[in-house]
Amino acid sequence: xxxxxxxxxxxxxxxxxxxxxxxxxxxxxxxxxxxxxxxxxxxxxxxxxxxxxxxxxxxxxxxxxxxxxxxxxxxxxxxxxxxxxxxxxxxxxxxxxxxxxxxxxxxxxxxxxxxxxxxxxxxxxxxxxxxxxxxxxxxxxxxxxxxxxxxxxxxxxxxxxxxxxxxxxxxxxxxxxxxxxxxxxxxxxxxxxxxxxxxxxxxxxxxxxxxxxxxxxxxxxxxxxxxxxxxxxxxxxxxxxxxxxxxxxxxxxxxxxxxxxxxxxxxxxxxxxxxxxxxxxxxxxxxxxxxxxxxxxxxxxxxxxxxxxxxxxxxxxxxxxxxxxxxxxxxxxxxxxxxxxxxxxxxxxxxxxxxxxxxxxxxxxxxxxxxxxxxxxxxxxxxxxxxxxxxxxxxxxx
Ligand SMILES: Nc1nc2c(ncn2[C@@H]2O[C@H](COP(=O)(O)O)[C@@H](O)[C@H]2O)c(=O)[nH]1
Ligand SMILES: [Mn+2]
Numbered sequence: 177x178x179x180x181x182x183x184x185x186x187x188x189x190x191x192x193x194x195x196x197x198x199x200x201x202x203x204x205x206x207x208x209x210x211x212x213x214x215x216x217x218x219x220x221x222x223x224x225x226x227x228x229x230x231x232x233x234x235x236x237x238x239x240x241x242x243x244x245x246x247x248x249x250x251x252x253x254x255x256x257x258x259x260x261x262x263x264x265x266x267x268x269x270x271x272x273x274x275x276x277x278x279x280x281x282x283x284x285x286x287x288x289x290x291x292x293x294x295x296x297x298x299x300x301x302x303x304x305x306x307x308x309x310x311x312x313x314x315x316x317x318x319x320x321x322x323x324x325x326x327x328x329x330x331x332x333x334x335x336x337x338x339x340x341x342x343x344x345x346x347x348x349x350x351x352x353x354x355x356x357x358x359x360x361x362x363x364x365x366x367x368x369x370x371x372x373x374x375x376x377x378x379x380x381x382x383x384x385x386x387x388x389x390x391x392x393x394x395x396x397x398x399x400x401x402x403x404x405x406x407x408x409x410x411x412x413x414x415x416x417x418x419x420x421x422x423x424x425x426x427x428x429x430x431x432x433x434x435x436x437x438x439x440x441x442x443x444x445x446x447x448x449x450x451x452x453x454x455x456x457x458x459x460x461x462x463x464x465x466x467x468x469x470x471x472x473x474x475x476x477x478x479x480x481x482x483x484x485x486x487x488x489x490x491x492x493x494x495x496x497x498x499x500x501x502x503x504x505x506x507x508x509x510x511x512x513x514x515x516x517x518x519x520x521x522x523x524x525x526x527x528x529x530x531x532x533x534x535x536x537x538x539x540x541x542x543x544x545x546x547x548x549x550x551x552x553x554x555x556x557x558x559x560x561x562x563x564x565x566x567x568x569x570x571x572x573x574x
Pocket of ligand 2: 258259418
């Protein structure tokens, strides 16, 4: 947090209570704790909940839920509406040929050629709302992952659902792309928050709400594209956004990297080389602000990953395979390294903390089989190919 954000903070004694849902042994950076403290002293903040995936963010702690009587756009940031949507595929695992599926899912590298106006209208959004990026994943750690559902020791936990052990699933992590960025751009300097009753506050919240719905539609379109490529039908199991503001009776609930948990099922993402989990949230924990951890959380920031993964050729080659025998499709080497599994904390520790805090029960494991990350930047790839070709020619002439 910058100095402009620290202006007007309440003293520590007037700070809002912070509920931490993690143990002493959980990996939490000091910088994230400092951000939590600062957020708890922002004007109008009445309660903060922090989850075990907590880590420092650009403007505030990721892995937290904050109740306030003002709108703090910085706590949400650019990627308004980012979330995880889980879909069950109508495709028997025994029919899956992973190598073929890995080729087919590359359809996500292409722009989407559907009818954006019709899809936007069907979801109650303006037909011209940022059609250009619809159906595409984007960069960072956004992904579309084919997973196999595994049961935990107690099979009957799945009894109330229509998913079963062995089902193939798609977990899509994406947000509102450049739409969210544009919405955030209109209030970039509003560090002291926006009054809900002001024109700027209302205008931001309306645009934010559209971006949240756009992001959810985008995840569905991505999943539909992948399912069609795999020649399967699909059905939605859970749609859990984790970057958003909601108006509640007791205030404005800001979730930054905290999953909306007042829904029946919530995915907890691991990494491309770790299990993810499907959680049933407990309803009777008001201190958790109807929220849960959304993933493992970063252990190392992107910049510090350069020396931690992909340092040798064999290490780099290994980044596109997983210990589950899975494939990773990501043509961008930098992303492969920045998003290497060791950039993340251990999802089992996150799960343990959620269980110990009695916030959620895990009903299934989700084993990664095929992870599609950012598509190749075609111009960059062409430039690289040209350079490579020129180098080869030069060597041949020597
Ligand atoms: N199953 C996978 N999970 C992944 C992958 N890359 C990251 N992750 C997890 O997702 C969350 C997303 O965090 P966010 O703050 O950017 O929304 C992260 O904490 C990881 O646990 C992946 O390839 N597969
Ligand atoms: Mn996200």
